[in-house]
Amino acid sequence: xxxxxxxxxxxxxxxxxxxxxxxxxxxxxxxxxxxxxxxxxxxxxxxxxxxxxxxxxxxxxxxxxxxxxxxxxxxxxxxxxxxxxxxxxxxxxxxxxxxxxxxxxxxxxxxxxxxxxxxxxxxxxxxxxxxxxxxxxxxxxxxxxxxxxxxxxxxxxxxxxxxxxxxxxxxxxxxxxxxxxxxxxxxxxxxxxxxxxxxxxxxxxxxxxxxxxxxxxxxxxxxxxxxxxxxxxxxxxxxxxxxxxxxxxxxxxxxxxxxxxxxxxxxxxxxxxxxxxxxxxxxxxxxxxxxxxxxxxxxxxxxxxxxxxxxxxxxxxxxxxx
Amino acid sequence: xxxxxxxxxxxxxxxxxxxxxxxxxxxxxxxxxxxxxxxxxxxxxxxxxxxxxxxxxxxxxxxxxxxxxxxxxxxxxxxxxxxxxxxxxxxxxxxxxxxxxxxxxxxxxxxxxxxxxxxxxxxxxxxxxxxxxxxxxxxxxxxxxxxxxxxxxxxxxxxxxxxxxxxxxxxxxxxxxxxxxxxxxxxxxxxxxxxxxxxxxxxxxxxxxxxxxxxxxxxxxxxxxxxxxxxxxxxxxxxxxxxxxxxxxxxxxxxxxxxxxxxxxxxxxxxxxxxxxxxxxxxxxxxxxxxxxxxxx
Amino acid sequence: xxxxxxxxxxxxxxxxxxxxxxxxxxxxxxxxxxxxxxxxxxxxxxxxxxxxxxxxxxxxxxxxxxxxxxxxxxxxxxxxxxxxxxxxxxxxxxxxxxxxxxxxxxxxxxxxxxxxxxxxxxxxxxxxxxxxxxxxxxxxxxxxxxxxxxxxxxxxxxxxxxxxxxxxxxxxxxxxxxxxxxxxxxxxxxxxxxxxxxxxxxxxxxxxxxxxxxxxxxxxxxxxxxxxxxxxxxxxxxxxxxxxxxxxxxxxxxxxxxxxxxxxxxxxxxxxxxxxxxxxxxxxxxxxxxxxxxxxxxxxxxxxx
Numbered sequence: 001x002x003x004x005x006x007x008x009x010x011x012x013x014x015x016x017x018x019x020x021x022x023x024x025x026x027x028x029x030x031x032x033x034x035x036x037x038x039x040x041x042x043x044x045x046x047x048x049x050x051x052x053x054x055x056x057x058x059x060x061x062x063x064x065x066x067x068x069x070x071x072x073x074x075x076x077x078x079x080x081x082x083x084x085x086x087x088x089x090x091x092x093x094x095x096x097x098x099x100x101x102x103x104x105x106x107x108x109x110x111x112x113x114x115x116x117x118x119x120x121x122x123x124x125x126x127x128x129x130x131x132x133x134x135x136x137x138x139x140x141x142x143x144x145x146x147x148x149x150x151x152x153x154x155x156x157x158x159x160x161x162x163x164x165x166x167x168x169x170x171x172x173x174x175x176x177x178x179x180x181x182x183x184x185x186x187x188x189x190x191x192x193x194x195x196x197x198x199x200x201x202x203x204x205x206x207x208x209x210x211x212x213x214x215x216x217x218x219x220x221x222x223x224x225x226x227x228x229x230x231x232x233x234x235x236x237x238x239x240x241x242x243x244x245x246x247x248x249x250x251x252x253x254x255x256x257x258x259x260x261x262x263x264x265x266x267x268x269x270x271x272x273x274x275x276x277x278x279x280x281x282x283x284x285x286x287x288x289x290x291x292x293x294x295x296x297x298x299x300x301x302x303x304x305x306x307x308x309x310x311x312x313x314x315x316x317x318x319x320x321x322x
Numbered sequence: 323x324x325x326x327x328x329x330x331x332x333x334x335x336x337x338x339x340x341x342x343x344x345x346x347x348x349x350x351x352x353x354x355x356x357x358x359x360x361x362x363x364x365x366x367x368x369x370x371x372x373x374x375x376x377x378x379x380x381x382x383x384x385x386x387x388x389x390x391x392x393x394x395x396x397x398x399x400x401x402x403x404x405x406x407x408x409x410x411x412x413x414x415x416x417x418x419x420x421x422x423x424x425x426x427x428x429x430x431x432x433x434x435x436x437x438x439x440x441x442x443x444x445x446x447x448x449x450x451x452x453x454x455x456x457x458x459x460x461x462x463x464x465x466x467x468x469x470x471x472x473x474x475x476x477x478x479x480x481x482x483x484x485x486x487x488x489x490x491x492x493x494x495x496x497x498x499x500x501x502x503x504x505x506x507x508x509x510x511x512x513x514x515x516x517x518x519x520x521x522x523x524x525x526x527x528x529x530x531x532x533x534x535x536x537x538x539x540x541x542x543x544x545x546x547x548x549x550x551x552x553x554x555x556x557x558x559x560x561x562x563x564x565x566x567x568x569x570x571x572x573x574x575x576x577x578x579x580x581x582x583x584x585x586x587x588x589x590x591x592x593x594x595x596x597x598x599x600x601x602x603x604x605x606x607x608x609x610x611x612x613x614x615x616x617x618x619x
Numbered sequence: 620x621x622x623x624x625x626x627x628x629x630x631x632x633x634x635x636x637x638x639x640x641x642x643x644x645x646x647x648x649x650x651x652x653x654x655x656x657x658x659x660x661x662x663x664x665x666x667x668x669x670x671x672x673x674x675x676x677x678x679x680x681x682x683x684x685x686x687x688x689x690x691x692x693x694x695x696x697x698x699x700x701x702x703x704x705x706x707x708x709x710x711x712x713x714x715x716x717x718x719x720x721x722x723x724x725x726x727x728x729x730x731x732x733x734x735x736x737x738x739x740x741x742x743x744x745x746x747x748x749x750x751x752x753x754x755x756x757x758x759x760x761x762x763x764x765x766x767x768x769x770x771x772x773x774x775x776x777x778x779x780x781x782x783x784x785x786x787x788x789x790x791x792x793x794x795x796x797x798x799x800x801x802x803x804x805x806x807x808x809x810x811x812x813x814x815x816x817x818x819x820x821x822x823x824x825x826x827x828x829x830x831x832x833x834x835x836x837x838x839x840x841x842x843x844x845x846x847x848x849x850x851x852x853x854x855x856x857x858x859x860x861x862x863x864x865x866x867x868x869x870x871x872x873x874x875x876x877x878x879x880x881x882x883x884x885x886x887x888x889x890x891x892x893x894x895x896x897x898x899x900x901x902x903x904x905x906x907x908x909x910x911x912x913x914x915x916x917x918x919x920x921x922x923x924x
Binding site for chain 2: 759760
């Protein structure tokens with residue numbers, strides 16, 4: 001386990017609302033190795049984003065994190081105070097967000113925003129930070145990086161801004177990069193470019209990536225490991241190849257059936273649709289969270305589903321094999 | 323998870339009327355301000371019944387009697403008497419009528435002018451909008467206090483003059499708010515539908531748009547009424563507003579200011595009342611804004 | 620940007636002209652100035668003489684044109700009450716009022732910006748509620764009454780500050796507080812609302828994700844964006860403060876434009892009233908113009924387009 005970068009065990013996130021406490025992340029566990037890509041997959045509202053924000057200690061006000069274990073590169077994150085976390089954040093672990101249009105501060109230049117984290121974490125001078133920023137702007141495929149450096153966010157397109165966000169995340173040479181739906185807001189050709197870029201960067205820089213997405217097509221292209229989330233829980237996780245070739249949980253199977261695949265999907269036939277809606281996350285849920293939408297649901301599903309395991313692959317269901 | 327919470331909320335949401343009522347009474351500042359305002363209005367209306375003396379009768383033998391809580395005070399004049407021996411409590415009650423009358427009338431006059439301009443600008447856009455915007459900018463450039471003082475100085479101060487002057491000066495905020503509210507309402511689907519059906523312009527403005535911008539109108543109206551009351555008090559304080567012997571609170575403070583070093587209560591009582599009235603109206607207005615647009619706080 | 624400034628400048632000139640027309644006609648329509656100029660108890664023949672002397676027998680529009688031309692030549696006429704040149708009279712009082720206005724504004728900003736930030740950062744906490752309560756009460760307190768309370772407290776009871784006059788810095792303390800506190804709540808609410816809005820923006824999360832400490836996130840990333848509407852309001856409020864100086868300067872006998880306006884109004888000194896109204900209005904127009912330019916300059920979207 002020497003090469004494990006991030007170890008998450010028993011992580012929960014609760015949000016207090018007027019109608020009760022929302023348990024958005026429920027006791028999940030996973031780990032990420034150095035240089036590996038883990039994809040967190042699930043429908044919107046299943047707790048993927050909250051999981052990533054909890055790791056970065058960026059949860060919104062009112063959201064509370066609890067974990068049995070949260071260890072990053074040997075350091076215990078649960079006991080860190082805000083200013084201690086600031087030493088890690090942006091430095092050794094970085095994050096890219098879903099909305100490139102609004103994730104950059106409109107009042108400052110790209111260059112200023114690229115440099116400020118680097119100068120703080122690395123105690124670097126302007127010249128050094130500038131060189132690094134221009135180097136990375138080039139690296140993420142931005143032409144005329146020198147010119148872009150002095151521009152404001154509103155002068156850049158969405159795709160360019162997301163590249164800037166990636167460059168910004170890479171400034172300090174982080175060991176872990178969390179990308180929360182980095183391509184959702186972009187159009188399809190740009191999506192492909194950004195994904196290719198992330199894959200290249202991982203190869204070249206050996207960064208571990210947690211990619212959060214609802215798009216299994218994206219997962220298939222980039223993931224080493226996959227964790228499928230549903231209603232705040234991880235229902236199935238394992239190696240990407242195993243998950244795709246041999247999905248065991250009915251929900252994972254449902255998700256995979258939703259991907260249109262050339263050759264596999266018969267033209268004219270309807271794509272798979274999972275009927276029903278995600279259950280309310282207020283209060284405790286006993287038994288399997290997916291049972292209301294599951295074609296295989298039985299009376300037994302009212303009990304907590306048994307954990308099942310084969311090498312590199314685990315899931316929670318009464319079924320051995322969907 | 324936010325989606326889940328949202329859908330739950332829509333199911334649990336009660337009917338609109340009940341919701342508004344619940345929000346109104348759950349809104350502390352509205353309850354507090356509205357309650358206080360209601361008390362002041364009732365007291366002002368019942369002034370002839372509640373007053374212990376005639377507010378204009380002078381009694382030079384009993385000048386500057388302090389309120390009852392001072393050693394020399396008595397319950398004969400619970401808030402004492404002024405420098406001419408008039409009963410302060412009775413004057414205070416009748417003064418509430420003047421402030422409320424000013425607030426209400428100025429609000430109505432400036433509200434009609436400003437709303438008309440704002441509706442026209444917001445609905446027709448283009449040249450009408452430019453013209454109204456120019457009027458508003460010009461009006462804003464002129465200091466209200468100074469222009470009001472100047473006009474009163476020429477025409478002579480009296481209650482109707484003050485009401486007219488302030489009414490014709492204070493429509494700017496109505497126009498600004500109504501203009502943008504109308505622009506928003508205009509883009510609503512059913513307004514477009516009414517246009518498509520061929521409803522007349524006046525019908526669309528009065529029947530579709532006005533009811534829609536009413537919440538904003540009410541909020542501006544309360545705040546403008548409060549501001550008009552303060553302006554009248556300032557004018558009267560400078561001696562260029564309501565004229566003696568009317569018991570305007572601003573005028574009462576003005577008449578008492580030469581004696582304030584020895585009889586502080588003479589300015590403290592009308593000053594506090596003025597602040598309370600304005601506070602009540604502002605609280606009610608703020609509360610209404612939160613009730614109409616809970617997210618806009 | 621240049622086009623924007625030119626457009627705003629054009630509007631400013633038009634508004635100033637409109638104000639001049641209103642200031643002129645309002646005073647002419649309101650009453651017969653000749654009677655006022657001739658003074659109380661004047662005979663008809665004196666009034667007629669005054670009318671002819673001041674050109675009041677000519678058509679109004681001609682009078683306005685003549686008046687406007689004179690103004691452009693720096694001739695605001697002669698004061699009826701002070702018996703001196705209006706321009707030099709007004710010019711001499713302007714610094715006092717400007718100083719009062721700027722100091723009051725500074726006082727208001729110094730209170731309201733930190734309070735607004737605190738209220739936003741700790742939104743819905745007791746700090747927030749306290750700040751909002753202070754704002755609501757402050758906005759309800761009539762400033763002339765507050766000024767009198769200050770006098771009773773600091774001049775009479777404590778004997779710390781002089782009651783009236785404009786000789787020393789100490790003379791400005793109470794007028795500045797009495798004038799400035801009234802605009803502070805508006806700024807506080809605006810800063811608070813803007814900060815709450817901005818603090819939930821995505822780029823604030825980005826800034827936090829970079830590991831920047833809280834003070835940099837708040838002051839560099841949030842405040843810079845929340846402050847833009849405040850700049851626009853500053854210009855407007857300074858205009859309000861200049862207008863509001865009439866009451867405060869009169870109470871404290873502070874020898875500025877407001878006090879001059881009050882004196883000339885009570886003495887029906889029309890040329891002075893016109894000049895003060897004109898001057899304050901044009902000043903307001905200029906300030907809003909500056910506010911707009913500053914705002915555009917602060918906002919890269921408008922500056923670079």
